[in-house]
Amino acid sequence: MTTKEKIIKYIEKRGSVSAKEIIDYVEISKQATFLHLKGLIEGGLISKVGTPPNVFYIPSQKKDIKNHINFSGDVEKIINDNFLFITSMGEAKEGIDGFISWCNRNNLNPIKTSMEYKKTLEKYNKYRLKSGLIDGTDKIKTSFKEVYLDRVFYVDFYAIERFGKTKLGQLLLYSKQSQDKKMIKNLSLIIKDKIDVLIKEYEIDAVCFIPPTVKREVQFMKELEKNLKLSIKKINIIKIKSDIVVPQKTLNKIEDRIENAEKTFYINDNGGHRNVLIIDDAVGSGATLNVVGEKIKKANINKGKIIGLAITGSYKGFDVISEV
Known part of the structure; x- marks a missing residue:
């Protein structure tokens, strides 16, 4: 029996084992063991779960x-x-x-x-454009009396019937919850080309990222901005802090979401832009995008169009996406 076969059988017998347990069992060097483990994972014969220092190896069904x-x-x-x-x-x-x-x-x-x-x-x-983006402009127009965005797009739906969250929906949810930089980078790579196409099509010369409400060690939007590396000017949006943090996702009424956005977002920019792109992570009611668009327009920061873009959006209108 080869060393790799011994490792596979040991993992299958135990269910989940640590690297140290495998090293002790096969009685070879640490370096050699990790080379075997890497090969087995890449071959789909075992899987690795957890994060250092609590990493375990478990059986995989990929071969079958x-x-x-x-x-x-x-x-x-x-x-x-x-x-x-x-x-x-x-x-x-x-x-x-x-x-x-x-x-x-x-x-x-x-x-x-x-x-x-x-x-x-x-x-x-069927709802996708040639660019691959989904046009949510008509839906936001039915949600608000006054719309300050010329167009609204999202890269994908957050979830689809029966199969649940889309690939992008899951990457967004879990990368934010786990504060996983690698997962955020993966998501950034998936959406980068579509954002570049949008910037070119609408001659965007300035971009702003909706800042987070909840404090985290790894902020999703900051990492997204860093990964996208957009070569256009950035408009700074300041999120005004209050004694009690009230995330948009906790507000069920559109009126409350509008009020929250109106009173907590501040635009810090000298203007002089033509077409502006506002990027948010998930479109629920669309209130945040629309209010920020209103603030940009009323401050005369730009002379052209204001385009809203969300990574994911709801299929049925702009239902509240409360998870992200």
Whole structure:
């Protein structure tokens, strides 16, 4: 039996083991053990969960998946491009691997469900423009008497029927909750091209990022700004702090969200811009984007268009997305 086979059998027998336990069991050097573990993970034969110093290795079903299920070429590509499953252990499984795991957890036939997933995505993709963005302008116009944004887009829906949160929706939720810089960078890379296209199409020369309300060691929007590296001017938005922090996501009424945004956001900029892009993480009511657009317009900071962009948005109107 090879060392790799010994490691696999040991992990399968124990369920979850630490690197130290594996090193003691196989009786080889630490460096050699980690090389074996890396190869086994890359080959889909085991999985790694946790973060240092609490990292454990567990069995993986990826090998069985590929041997027993064959998807048609177009369906496989759709799943690999769009599907992400975050397990209860916090393991991110993308594409076919994640789809099979999700089907197994829900006792679903993977082949039949894959066709349903394809049809569901086709339904939602009807709302996409050629750029790949989703136009939410008409929906925000039905939510507010006065709209100060010329156009509103989001990169993806936050969730879709039956299958739940989209890949981008999950990356947004878990990267914020876990304050995971690597996950935020991954999300940034996914949306970067679409933002560049938007900037070019609308001749954007200034951008502003909606600042966070809740204090975190790793702030999502700060990391996003750093990762995007946009070569245009930045408009500073200041979030005014109060004695009691009231995040927008905790407010269910649109009126309360509007009041919250009106009284807590301040624009600090000398103006002179043409077209401005406002970037937010998730569109719920759309109140924050619209109020910031109003403040920019009334302060005569720009002379052209104001475009709003959210990473994710609700499919049914601008329902409150309370998780992020």
